[in-house]
Ligand SMILES: [Zn+2]
């Protein structure tokens with residue numbers, strides 16, 4: 001029998017949603033994203049992939065899920081350093097401070113505005129990750145008739161709203177007469193410096209006083225925005241949201257999720273089933289930072305696809321419980337890819353997991369990570385091997401030939417596998433160029449003379465013997481690997497010293513890819529030539 005413990009978190013979440021929202025034919029999922037700058041792959045986790053994988057489970061049981069993505073485009077531009085640096089003249093860009101994001105121009109001048117510019121690096125690539133989301137901006141949302149009447153309802157009942165929200169704001173309560181709306185200043189275009197001073201429900205407008213430019217005027221409801229907590233409640237109600245995961249910052253007791261639920265309950269409005277998730281941090285050069293749009297930290301979906309397959313990121317995210325932090329390190333791509341490959345092999349029963357429970361979990365992660373489970377297991381070449389092959393040749397035929405020499409693929413490969421393998425090699429090649437991972441960058445030496453002084457007498461002996469062995473016959477990569485390993489017994493030095501000798505001779509550094517594969521890919525003849533001076 002399947003115990004609760006074995007059940008995947010995504011399956012558990014699906015059950016929670018059904019329990020809280022009842023069985024129905026169609027569900028609405030929602031996620032919210034601020035377009036405060038670069039759309040990074042951190043957003044792909046909680047906001048997009050978590051709901052999308054649960055939608056997939058629902059859809060496998062003939063249910064329909066409409067997955068909506070709300071972009072908070074009425075939010076203010078904060079003019080943070082990371083944001084203004086996108087512009088040619090950062091100092092000048094500070095003049096957009098307090099504007100709605102939708103009004104800020106494209107910093108590179110290639111799209112309609114700021115929002116479209118950054119979305120262009122994200123939206124078109126989501127389907128590659130198997131994510132189908134129906135976007136709506138809050139700018140569009142405030143133009144909807146239903147929204148306007150709900151906004152009016154909240155504003156009419158503002159005293160009640162204030163009392164509910166103040167239960168969560170003991171230290172800093174909203175004052176009497178507070179109008180929970182941010183109007184847009186017509187004169188200076190700021191939305192963050194206006195104070196609502198009067199209401200006109202008939203004309204659907206709010207009177208303001210602008211603390212930045214000093215002007216007074218009327219802002220239509222659709223140009224402004226509700227205070228955040230009311231805005232979230234309004235989105236849940238109007239979009240009829242059944243499920244929306246939220247970042248851990250909203251999850252604290254008495255935080256925005258709690259107070260929005262309370263507000264919705266009091267007003268008899270819809271509120272969704274929810275679930276908190278943790279962030280993806282960016283780990284590079286020994287530093288750990290939160291991936292942020294406004295700080296320009298992280299990598300876009302477009303950039304990720306340049307260097308790795310979408311399933312690899314999906315697998316990393318799906319195989320980690322939602323409330324656990326992820327420290328994404330671009331240098332770890334070989335590891336992330338290996339984990340995905342391994343789960344795939346377990347899924348197709350080519351490899352066995354350490355325990356049955358673990359195996360079941362890996363299989364479920366795999367099913368949810370791939371866009372579609374293939375009929376048969378694709379042929380995979382380890383990312384690390386791809387990375388070094390990519391540095392030895394450019395032409396496709398030659399790349400495949402070298403991969404064969406490493407012993408990672410058979411002599412005949414189907415067209416589909418060939419394409420996928422070449423893609424991985426090309427991606428790994430770009431990864432090498434972009435991130436310059438010291439351990440993986442190789443430069444084949446011309447001769448051994450340059451490193452001769454760095455080798456011990458025993459190591460030199462080993463290399464002489466290796467040269468003889470290579471001259472004698474053509475080796476298979478694994479056989480050669482084992483042969484090199486045996487030198488440690490024959491010459492009484494450690495395996496580490498043996499392999500170091502090989503790497504120093506061939507690559508001029510102390511580490512490298514599997515020696516057997518390396519020598520085969522570089523070519524036995526070429527290695528013999530390098531070793532001639534020993
Ligand atoms: Zn642009």
Ligand SMILES: [Zn+2]
Nearest residue numbers: 185188210213
């Ligand atoms: Zn103003």
